[in-house]
Amino acid sequence: MENNTYFHTFKQDISTIELPTRFTFPFCYEPHPLAAMAAQELQHYIEKQNEWTHNFGLDSTGEGLPIGKMFGVLVVKKEDEEIGYLAAVSGKLAGSNKNQHFVPPIFDMLEDNSFFLNEEVLLNALNRKIENLEASAELENAKRNLDLLKSEWGESHDALKSKLKAQKKNRKETRTLLKPRLSDTDYALLMEDMQRQSLKDKQQLQRFQYEMHIAMKQESDHLQELLSTIASLKEERKIRSGNLQKRLFEQYNFRNAKGQSKNVVDVFQDFDNTTPPAGAGECAAPKLLQYAYENKMTPVALAEFWWGCSPASEIRRHKNYYPACRKKCEPILGYMLEGLVVDPNPMQQETTLAIELPQIYEDEDIIIINKPAEFLSVPGIYVKDSVYNRVLQRYPEAGPIIIHRLDMSTSGVMIVAKNKASHKFIQDQFIQHTIKKTYIALLDGIIETNSGLIDLPLRVDLADRPRQLVCYTYGKPAQTKWEKMAVENNQTRVRFYPLTGRTHQLRMHAVHPKGLNTPIVGDDLYGRKANRLHLHAASITFIHPSSKQEMTFEIDPDF
Template identity: 75%
Template sequence: MGTLDNNAYFHAFKEDISGIELPLRFTFPFCYEPHALAIIAAEELQTYLETQNEWTHNFGLEENNDNLAIGKMFGILVVRDQQHRLGYLAAVSGKLAGSNKHQYFVPPIFDMLEEDGFFLNEEVHLNALNRKIEFLENSEELEQTTSNLNRLKGYWDTQLELLKTKLRSQKKERKETRTRLRPLLSDEDFEMLMEDMRSQSLKDKQELQRYQYDMHLALESENLKLQQLLSEISALKEERKMRSGNLQKRLFEQYNFLNATGQHKNVVAVFQDFDQSTPPAGSGECAAPKLLQYSYSNNLTPIALAEFWWGCSPSSEIRRHKNYYPACRKKCEPILGYMLQGLNVDPNPMQQETTLQTELPQIYEDEDIIVFNKPAEFLSVPGIYVKDSVYNRVLQRYPAAGPIIIHRLDMSTSGLLVVAKNKEAHQFIQDQFIQHTIAKEYIALLDGIVEQESGLIDLPLRVDLDDRPRQMVCYSYGKPAQTKWERIAIEDGKTRVRFYPLTGRTHQLRMHAVHPNGLNTPIVGDDLYGRKSNRLHLHAAFIKFIHPGSRQEISFHIPPDF
C-alpha cells in the first residue's frame, strides 16, 4: 500500500516527485487549483478506487445504474512527516460502504458507527419511535376514527345550516309582519304582537342552542377518541424530538477540532464564534476536516489539499466524476477557518483586486445609455471585497448618473452589458427586461460533444443553501428557468452552441449546460460545475431592445474572442 513505519494512513508517493517544488503556502480550500503534488496523490487514490477489492460501494459508474448509486467526495492531503518525508493522507466524506473503518482512509474525528457506542444504541430507540409513529399515523383505527368524525360532522353541519336557514327565514317573516301591521294596530295591540314575537325569537334561540348541544354530544365520543390517538402520536413525536436533540448535543461534544497551533475547540464553539449559528448535521464528517485532524494528531505537516468527486452526480446539484471541487461552505467554512489557524494559507482570490488595470471596452454611448463589452472575470457591480466594477467605473465618469445597472453578467461571463445614465432610461429598459421583450444571445463552448442540434431546456433553479453561490435544480422550490439553444459547430471534441435565455436566473446557462437533464456538458472553463481553464467560455454576443430616447429598435453584436 505504500505506507511508512507504523502509520498505516501515511501513503508514500509511488511516482517520483523529486523534481516538484513544494507550494509556498497551504491550499485555500474554498477556491484553488490543485498543486502538482496534490494531483499526483489524487490520481494514485483514483487508481486505488478502480482496483481495490476490500469493500463494495455502488458509485453509479456501471452502465446498468440503479437508484441506489451514490457518488462520494474524496480528499487527499499532502503531508510531511517528522523525518521530512513527503506522502499523503486520503479521506472520504461521510461513511463508505456502510462503515467508517477502512485501511486506506483516515478515521473519522468521531466514529458514530462504533459497535455498542451511544449513537447506534440511541439510534435503535429513535428508529423504534419512528416505526411506532408511522404505524399509528397509518393505522386503520386512526383512519376509521377520522372518517367517522368527518362523516358525523358533515351530517350535523348540514342539519345545522338547514336550521339556521329556517330560523333566518322566520326572523325575516317577523320583521315583515311588524312592518306591515304597525300602521294597522293600536299601541296596545302592537305591544302584544311584539311580546309574542320576542317569545318566538327566544324559542328560536333555544332551539339553536339545543341543537348545538345535541351536536356536541353526538361528536364528543368520536372526537375524544381521535384526540386520544393524536395525543399518543404527539407524545411520541415530542419524545423523539427530545431524544434527537440530546443525541445531537452529545454528538457535538465528541467533535473537538485541532488547529496548527495545537489548540482545540468544540464544534459548537467553532460555529458560535464564526457567525453564532448552530452546527448543521454532519459537521466534521467531510474529507478536509478529517485529513487535517489526523495530520495534527500525528505530527504531520500539511502541505497541500485537494478534493474530487467519484461516481454519478446527485440529481439536483452538479458533481462530475473525477472533477476537483472546493470545500463546502455551510459545514466546512467555520471548521476549516479554525483548523487552518497557524498555517500559512494562500489568500482568498475572491478578495483580491485583480482588475484595476483591466480595460473596460466601450462600444456605444449616447445621452441615455452606454454599452460595454465586459471582460471575463470583471464584476458588473461591486462585491463585498472587490470594488472595481462596471458600476464604479461608470460612477467615476458620471458621478450624478443613476440608477446605472439595468442587468448583470456573471463575473466570469464576458460580453454586452447595457447601463443607464439616467433614471428614465433605466426604468424604460428595465421594464423591457421584466416583460421579457429584450432579445439576448450567448455563445458558449462546451467541454464535450453534444449530439442534438437544438432544443429547449426547462430546469427550475435555486441557490444551494449549503454551498453558495452554487445553484441546484429544484422542482419544489426552484424558480422557473428556460433556455432555447442551437448547436453551431463541433470543434476538436468540443461543441460551440448559441443560447437564448428566456429567463435570467443566476448561473442559468452554466447549469442548463452541465445538468444531466440539460446538455450534460459543462461550459469550458466553468470552475464551479466543470473544469477550470483560462476563462469561462461564455459570452453575451447579441442584445436587441427599444431605445429609451428614440423609441426605435436598437441592437448590438460582438463575437467572442474564444
C-alpha cells in the first residue's frame, strides 16, 4: 500500500495557519483550525459523494434503519513535511470496511473468507437452532403438559389428603363415642380394625404419591431433555464466542509514537486491569493514529464529529464535534499517544483560584452563594478549589457544609450550611421535595411552544461518563416543567422548574428530541461549546432552620 493512499491534501490555502505545538487532548478539546478545516472538507465529501449509500436518517429517502455515524479527521505531516489529513469512520460504513476515502480498520474482520466471517456463519447457525428450539411446539407442549399434569395431580392429591383426613377424624370421633359403651375386649377389637384402616389409608396415599411421581417424572424428563439440548447449544455458543473474541483481540496490536506496539488485552490490563469491551479499536481515532504511524506520518491535530440522526437514548447532534469515548478509547489512545507532546487535560488544571465566590447572604446557620460558572461545588479528583473548600477556609469548624450541588458549568444560587443542625434541617427539605428551585437557560434555537412538562428518565452512560442517557428500563424518573420567557437573536430564554434533581437533567431535557430538542447555549457535552454554559440557578425557596420562616433568594444570570 502506498503511503499516500488515504492522504488528502487541503483544498484551501493553509500556509497562514500555524501548526499546533502540541497534539489534541482527545477527551476535551476545541478543534484546531486545521482540524476544523479538514472536518469541513470531509463533510462536503460525505454530502456530495456517490460511491456508497448509507441511511443517516437526515431525510426520508434513505433505505434501511437510519444510523448516524462518528467520523474523524487527523491532520498529519508526511516525511517530506507536506501537511494533509486522514479521514476515518467509527465502525463500518454502508456494510463495509473498505472505502477509498477512509483509512482501513486495524483489522478487517469483514475481509472475504476471514476467520471472523466463517465463525460468524457457525454462530448464526447456532443462534437459529437455539431460537427454533426455544420457539418449537414440542418445547411448548412439554411445558404445558407438565404444568397440566402438576395441576391435575395436585388437585387429586389435595382431594385424597382431605378425604383421608376426614376418615381419620371420623375414626377419632368413633373411638371417643364408643369407648364408654364397649367392653375392653370389644374396644381392643375396634382399635385393631381402626389401625388396619389407618395403615390402609397411608398405603393408599403412598401409592398415589408414587404414581404421581412416575407420571410427572416422564414429562419432566422429556422437558429437561429438550432444555438440556438448548443449554448445551448455548454453552457451545458461549465457548465459540469467547474463542472468537480472543482471536479477534489477538489481531488488535496498537502502535504509538515511540514505535512500540502492544496488544489490546495488554493495553486494558495495564490501564485498569479490565477486559477490552467489544468493538475496542473500531473507533475513528485509533484507526487514524494507527495508519499514520504505519505510514510514517506525524499526527498534528485530531477532531471527531457526528453525522446523521441522534441515537434514541444518547445525544449526538449532526455536525457537532465530540470527544473520544472513554470506555473503549481512553486506554487505547492513552497508549497510542505515548511519545507525542499532548495538550494537558483541562479537567486536571487548577484554573479557578483567581475567581471570586460572591456571597449574597449570611447568618449563624447558612450562607447563600452565587456560584460562578466553571466552579466546583465540591473538590474533584484533581481540582480542589470549590465552594466547599472556600467555606471551610473561612469556617474550619463548620458542619457538613454542602447541602446540594450545582454542576461545575452551572452558575447561580446555592445554600451552604454552617452547622450540622442546619445542614440536616435543609437537607430534609430537599429529600421531601419541598424546596422550590428555578433555573434560567438560553437555548440555541427558537422554541415555538410556550410551556410544558418534560418526563424523560435518565441514567449515566457507563461507556462515556459523565454523559447521561434517556433510558426507560434502568433510568431514574426525571421531570421538568418549563416556560418560555423570550426569543433573543434566534435563541430562546426559558425558565426551568425541575421536579427532580438528576445529573444533567436540564441539559438532557433541553437537548433531547423528546424534550425541547434544542441544546443550551455553550453545552459542550450535548451541544456546542461557547464562552460558558448558559444555565443559571436563578432562585431557591426554603424554610430557614432557626426562624422556621420561608425564605426566597433570587439571582439574575449574567447572560
